[in-house]
Amino acid sequence: xxxxxxxxxxxxxxxxxxxxxxxxxxxxxxxxxxxxxxxxxxxxxxxxxxxxxxxxxxxxxxxxxxxxxxxxxxxxxxxxxxxxxxxxxxxxxxxxxxxxxxxxxxxxxxxxxx
Numbered sequence: 185x186x187x188x189x190x191x192x193x194x195x196x197x198x199x200x201x202x203x204x205x206x207x208x209x210x211x212x213x214x215x216x217x218x219x220x221x222x223x224x225x226x227x228x229x230x231x232x233x234x235x236x237x238x239x240x241x242x243x244x245x246x247x248x249x250x251x252x253x254x255x256x257x258x259x260x261x262x263x264x265x266x267x268x269x270x271x272x273x274x275x276x277x278x279x280x281x282x283x284x285x286x287x288x289x290x291x292x293x294x295x296x297x298x
Contacts, residue, residue: 198237
């Protein structure tokens with residue numbers, strides 16, 4: 185049961201932050217500026233997060249290979265986000281990508297094929 189819970193939380197978190205990216209929420213714009221990510225990248229980054237959430241959902245719905253690939257993609261994405269935060273010295277906000285990374289790792293390890 186905890187495996188499904190972790191994956192559902194990962195889906196909700198990634199879908200939510202993708203929506204914030206698409207909406208160009210103020211906190212997203214501020215964080216992006218702090219780590220040196222141009223606002224023009226937000227739609228692409230949001231699309232990647234949304235695709236990850238959709239892939240995790242497909243994994244739960246019976247296509248485990250898609251779920252595994254989505255979780256692995258999100259792990260790579262959020263490792264990149266952590267690197268961007270470290271390079272920019274944005275340690276105040278590093279907990280956010282770290283939490284998303286933990287959820288992605290959890291989904292990868294605990295997922296249907298994990």
